[in-house]
Structures are given as structure tokens and as C-alpha cells.
Amino acid sequence: MQNVAEDLQVRWLKLRIKLKERFGIKPDMNGVLLLIGVQELGSGPQEFSKEQKQDLMHIAICKVLSQSGYYVFEGNDEDGWPHYALVQPLPELNLIEQENFLKDHILLYFQNQEFI
Secondary structure (H helix, E strand, O other), rough: OHHHHHHHHHHHHHHHHHHHHOOOOOOOOOHHHHHHHHHOOOOOOOOHHHHHHHHHHHHHHHHHHHHHOEEEEEEOOOOOOOOEEEOOOOOOOHHHHHHHHHHHHHHHHHHHHHOO
């Protein structure tokens, strides 16, 4: 199990380095989620309020977890923001397990986007 966790951390670090090469910053988890949220919103780079940034990170979490059937895309609202519905309960995990669960799904997202 330790090798799986180490492999995940190595792949996560490689993703962050690649993002740094592309955007000039090596984002933490929140930064990566924000990037995914902006990508999924599809309106390009712009200034976002603190609340909008939280919404973008929520969109990102829903998007990456939809790959495993936890959320389903319901459509965009009148402002073009995507909305998701929870369709399967998330597993009960401790904090470290939650972070690794999310990292694994984020890596899958970038792999599917052919970024890594």
C-alpha cells in the first residue's frame, strides 16, 4: 500500500511541476482545483471574487469526481456556470485519504485532458 501512496505523490508532484512550467506557478491543491474550475467554466481567465473562486473549486471537485460516478452534470445555469448533482455517496475517509482520493481523481482528469 505504501508504494501506491508514494506513486500517487510522485505523480502529483510531476503534475504540479508541469503546471508550473505552463503557468509560472506551482499550485497547491486549491490552486489546481481553481484551474480546473476555470477550465470547466470555459470563460477564460478573468478576475473572480472570493465566493466565485469557492464556486469554481466546487465545480472542479464535482467534475473530477464525476469521472467515477459520484456526481452527474446537470447543465449550465443562465450565467453559464455548470451544475452537478451528487448521485452516489462519497466514501467515508480520513483527511489524508480524502486528499489522496481527490489527488487521484485530479490526475485522472488531467490524463483525460491529455495534459499528462
